[in-house]
Amino acid sequence: MDLRELYQDIIVDHNRNPRNFRPMAGAVRIAEGYNPLCGDKLSVYAKIEDGRIADVSFVGSGCAISTASASLMTEAVMGKTVAEAEVLFADMHALLTGTASGDPARLGKLAALAGVKDYPARVKCATLSWHTLHAALQGELTPVVTE
Ligand code: FES
Numbered sequence: 001m002d003l004r005e006l007y008q009d010i011i012v013d014h015n016r017n018p019r020n021f022r023p024m025a026g027a028v029r030i031a032e033g034y035n036p037l038c039g040d041k042l043s044v045y046a047k048i049e050d051g052r053i054a055d056v057s058f059v060g061s062g063c064a065i066s067t068a069s070a071s072l073m074t075e076a077v078m079g080k081t082v083a084e085a086e087v088l089f090a091d092m093h094a095l096l097t098g099t100a101s102g103d104p105a106r107l108g109k110l111a112a113l114a115g116v117k118d119y120p121a122r123v124k125c126a127t128l129s130w131h132t133l134h135a136a137l138q139g140e141l142t143p144v145v146t147e
Pocket of ligand 1 (some may be wrong): 018035038039040062064065066124125128
């Protein structure tokens, strides 16, 4: 199996069986994201304990790319410090918008989303959950809109 097929399989798997796809009782951080291009919305929930993301989840409706991106994101930031998650947000933003340098493979499974940068209409699908997580971690109360 070549890398492209592997990445495709990761996206299909996370769209079909999204990880951490659930609302969260007792979340201390909640943010909503909205993509006006398609009308898709998602909410990101997080619990922070001792500066670490003790739990993170999402709900919402979106395309395969946005669902897979949100699912991969929750897996990737679970247990990380808020600062580490913010670094990953910046890395993923660069990857998805085509401004990253270096080998995307260093991002592990998240590199499966690297191909999105070649499809400008899909970039917002993939960045929606990350912007929403960022807003949740910052405690911003204004809904995130991708445009
Ligand atoms: Fe709506 Fe992708 S088409 S988030």
